[in-house]
Amino acid sequence: MLSQVRNETYYLAIKELHDIQLYPIFTLCEIAGVQRSSYYKWLNRKESKNENFNKKLIPLIQEAYEERDGILGYRQMTIKLNRENNFRVNHKRIYRLMTIFRPKSRYVEKKKKKIY
The missing domain is CATH 1.10.10 (Arc Repressor Mutant, subunit A)
Known part of the structure; x- marks a missing residue:
């Protein structure tokens, strides 16, 4: 919510x-x-500015998540959204919103060099 x-x-x-x-x-x-x-x-309450902004932000997060095939975590997601949309959004807000709809970033493991 x-x-x-x-x-x-x-x-x-x-x-x-x-x-x-x-x-x-x-x-x-x-x-x-x-x-x-x-x-x-x-x-009878009215939605706050933060709630309205969060509702606009979630589709952008989902779009960026799907665009990058689930690689982005909350830190990289924050950087991407701030650069592309001229936002000044804190990483904690992105983290909280990402935990709401629960996308999991994939962990890409580096290939280990074999030493013979």
């Missing part, structure tokens, strides 16, 4: 159960152990 809301999975479940099964929100919030006011605050 891109947002950093603490109980977002609970809120999403409450919203889905209320919309589909028509369960009362009061009961669902009580079962989930969250305040009803917190649910409504989450429901």
Whole structure:
């Protein structure tokens, strides 16, 4: 998940159960152990600039990952994105976003020289 809301999975479940099964929100919030006011605050919130930027950044990461056949790790990915798109993105953000959709960089082993 891109947002950093603490109980977002609970809120999403409450919203889905209320919309589909028509369960009362009061009961669902009580079962989930969250305040009803917190649910409504989450429901009416606006996405932050960071969340919007992360949503734009993830397709670029996936595209660069596929372009280089999965070789790039988070450090090289940061360098590539910063150079090509004139970003100033920290490597920690790239690392966090890459762990969300879990691409694994391939480890290319160097050939060892045989000494006879």
